[in-house]
Amino acid sequence: MTESTPVDWELARTLAYRAGLSATGGAEQIPLGEADGRTLAEPLRTLTDLPAFPTSSIDGWAVRGAAPWRPVGRVLAGGAPEPLTEDGTCVEIATGAMVPDHTTALIRVEDSVTGADGRVSGEPRTGPVPDGRLPGEEARLGEELFPAGTPVDPAVIGVAATCGYESLSVYPVPRAALLVFGDELLTSGVPGAGRVRDSLGPQVPSWLRRYGATIGTVTGPVKDTLTAHVDAIRSALDTADLICTTGGTMNGPVDHLHPALAELGATYLVNTVAVRPGFPMLLARVPGPDGRPRFLAGLPGNPQSAVIALVTLVAPLLAGLRGRALPPLPTVTAGSDVAGRGDFTHLALAALDPTGRTATPVGHVGSAMLRGLANAHGFVVNRPGTRTTAGDPVPFLPLPLTPGERP
Numbered sequence: 001m002t003e004s005t006p007v008d009w010e011l012a013r014t015l016a017y018r019a020g021l022s023a024t025g026g027a028e029q030i031p032l033g034e035a036d037g038r039t040l041a042e043p044l045r046t047l048t049d050l051p052a053f054p055t056s057s058i059d060g061w062a063v064r065g066a067a068p069w070r071p072v073g074r075v076l077a078g079g080a081p082e083p084l085t086e087d088g089t090c091v092e093i094a095t096g097a098m099v100p101d102h103t104t105a106l107i108r109v110e111d112s113v114t115g116a117d118g119r120v121s122g123e124p125r126t127g128p129v130p131d132g133r134l135p136g137e138e139a140r141l142g143e144e145l146f147p148a149g150t151p152v153d154p155a156v157i158g159v160a161a162t163c164g165y166e167s168l169s170v171y172p173v174p175r176a177a178l179l180v181f182g183d184e185l186l187t188s189g190v191p192g193a194g195r196v197r198d199s200l201g202p203q204v205p206s207w208l209r210r211y212g213a214t215i216g217t218v219t220g221p222v223k224d225t226l227t228a229h230v231d232a233i234r235s236a237l238d239t240a241d242l243i244c245t246t247g248g249t250m251n252g253p254v255d256h257l258h259p260a261l262a263e264l265g266a267t268y269l270v271n272t273v274a275v276r277p278g279f280p281m282l283l284a285r286v287p288g289p290d291g292r293p294r295f296l297a298g299l300p301g302n303p304q305s306a307v308i309a310l311v312t313l314v315a316p317l318l319a320g321l322r323g324r325a326l327p328p329l330p331t332v333t334a335g336s337d338v339a340g341r342g343d344f345t346h347l348a349l350a351a352l353d354p355t356g357r358t359a360t361p362v363g364h365v366g367s368a369m370l371r372g373l374a375n376a377h378g379f380v381v382n383r384p385g386t387r388t389t390a391g392d393p394v395p396f397l398p399l400p401l402t403p404g405e406r407p
């Protein structure tokens, strides 16, 4: 490994995020039905008043003037009604229908009576929720409803459709590749006799997807030679914006990542981070075949450390590449003490209580272990030079889990 000064953990996150943001791809138009999970590249402005026309919220009568009213027609949702031209007239109206011009009140069918002469009488409601909606009461034509950088979710898609869009201008999805290094790794069967199962090849793509990347190649184990490393990285550069590698970040006899990066003309953005576990992680910029910026995140081989490198460097980088904000870390209460790690940040795997306000460190958290990770909601962040005592407010770095994935 090249000599380097470990970068402060907070600074490493920021550097990774800024690097991603500076390399965000150009906007593309995506049909609404495919836009979930993307990020708006332009502000979303409504193409119409919302609602676009005066709309009835009830089934009943649109009336003009004083009762009784003579019915002169019917307007259903989807129709464009004639104006009511005379006092003492009404039209039957359906929920969602456009209210005729010169309507003075809307009467619910259940609040009306029709006399023997066919004329309608009744009282409009005066409650807090009106029985009709006025043009522009939800939004005015041209009003910005969401700024650029807004994550697109099903509700945003629904609003865009309501406003008149068929497609959205969004940032491209970053493309990731994974290269797993280590001749000792088995890809099937039970470990033993010096061999361990590759636990990163199967899990890292799923974390990357949750951070918003698509996964192209997953290759490994890549042979423990410098040539095989250089060749594997070079071929992943053809299609990936981000290459994640696992293992080989240190300077053991078969750790080839740093020499491979040197051979490929890479420049380090972060070369080791002052964090435990996970410190040998790195982020580099690698020249791609077409001049487009490519990134390589070197995740340490110890499996929990590899995930810490994902949450520390890869998640902020991908947030930037997707044009999103870097989510701030919420503050929680520490459920028990967390030891300091001297000048290094300590990321301690922890489970949240059902309120989500208290985080208690879990067991089985050695850097070679994954059991603690699979029982935690994220990491309590114990800052350099401090130790956390039960009851202290602490920053919490969540794993990208969905509700219900942890008891």
Ligand SMILES: Nc1nc2c(c(=O)[nH]1)N[C@H]1C(S)=C(S)[C@@H](COP(=O)(O)OP(=O)(O)OC[C@H]3O[C@@H](n4cnc5c(N)ncnc54)[C@H](O)[C@@H]3O)O[C@H]1N2
Pocket (backbone or CB within 6 Å): 180, 181, 182, 184, 185, 196, 197, 198, 199, 200, 201, 246, 247, 248, 249, 250, 251, 252, 255, 278, 279, 280, 299, 300, 301, 302, 303, 305, 367
């Ligand atoms: N002399 C020193 N040795 C080590 C130090 C140190 O400071 N001085 N730091 C340790 C730390 S911390 C870490 S983390 C590891 C990082 O090492 P590498 O990134 O070079 O990873 P490897 O040596 O290839 O593997 C480490 C360990 O993890 C296992 N491994 C690797 N890949 C996988 C995988 N895909 N699935 C499951 N397990 C994997 C591998 O078998 C090793 O046991 O360096 C320490 N050493």
Ligand code: MOO
Pocket (backbone or CB within 6 Å): 275, 276, 277, 278, 279, 280, 300, 302, 305, 367, 368
């Ligand atoms: O920091 Mo290593 O990354 O402890 O396993």
